[in-house]
Amino acid sequence: MNFIEGSPQASEVTMTQLVLPSHTNNLDTVFGGTIMSWVDIAAAICAGRHCKKDVVTASIDALHFLAPIHKGWVVEIKARVNFVSNKSLEIGVIVDGFEPRTNIKHHTASALLTFVALNEDKTTSSVPPLVIDSDEDKRICDEALKRKAYRLTQKKNLLKSRS
Numbered sequence: 001m002n003f004i005e006g007s008p009q010a011s012e013v014t015m016t017q018l019v020l021p022s023h024t025n026n027l028d029t030v031f032g033g034t035i036m037s038w039v040d041i042a043a044a045i046c047a048g049r050h051c052k053k054d055v056v057t058a059s060i061d062a063l064h065f066l067a068p069i070h071k072g073w074v075v076e077i078k079a080r081v082n083f084v085s086n087k088s089l090e091i092g093v094i095v096d097g098f099e100p101r102t103n104i105k106h107h108t109a110s111a112l113l114t115f116v117a118l119n120e121d122k123t124t125s126s127v128p129p130l131v132i133d134s135d136e137d138k139r140i141c142d143e144a145l146k147r148k149a150y151r152l153t154q155k156k157n158l159l160k161s162r163s
């Protein structure tokens with residue numbers, strides 16, 4: 001399907017994984033770190049698609065694991081651009097697990113990640129604007145703007161407490 005260049009839909013990523021024994025913990029469910037890695041990869045691909053540049057993960061907001069995903073299940077990780085700022089962008093990720101054969105879906109996690117775009121010399125780069133053409137995308141954008149301020153305050157407080 002053709003999407004408008006620069007829209008959230010144009011850079012959306014859907015990554016599908018089969019849970020193999022190497023992905024699991026001693027309970028035969030997916031190891032949390034594996035999910036975190038898949039979330040970061042799907043989000044980085046999405047951010048890179050939008051920016052058309054290298055990106056680095058600047059921060060990841062709280063990640064809650066709401067339901068286990070078992071060995072042999074299929075995992076779908078969906079990432080989309082929520083909001084674009086000057087040099088950074090917020091990516092929203094949804095992780096769902098699917099039972100094999102029945103395809104019953106279990107929502108497992110949601111995550112919000114911020115990426116920063118880089119120039120070839122590794123300095124931080126501006127990010128192309130996000131083309132919004134629906135009320136829903138506008139709402140998502142407005143909410144992300146509020147989260148950005150909170151996140152940067154948290155970083156500032158963290159740096160202050162370490163100095």
Ligand SMILES: CC(C)(COP(=O)(O)OP(=O)(O)OC[C@H]1O[C@@H](n2cnc3c(N)ncnc32)[C@H](O)[C@@H]1OP(=O)(O)O)[C@@H](O)C(=O)NCCC(=O)NCCS
Pocket residue numbers: 055056057058059085086087088089114116124151152155
């Ligand atoms: C992320 C990084 C590039 C930010 O560097 P910096 O010197 O703080 O950059 P700047 O102050 O110029 O800020 C650049 C952008 O990052 C945003 N930013 C910086 N730290 C952030 C954080 N912790 N969370 C969210 N956004 C952040 C700023 O708001 C700014 O975006 P804006 O212009 O849209 O407002 C730098 O800290 C870094 O390289 N960190 C390591 C990244 C990494 O290795 N990630 C893991 C592997 S990919």
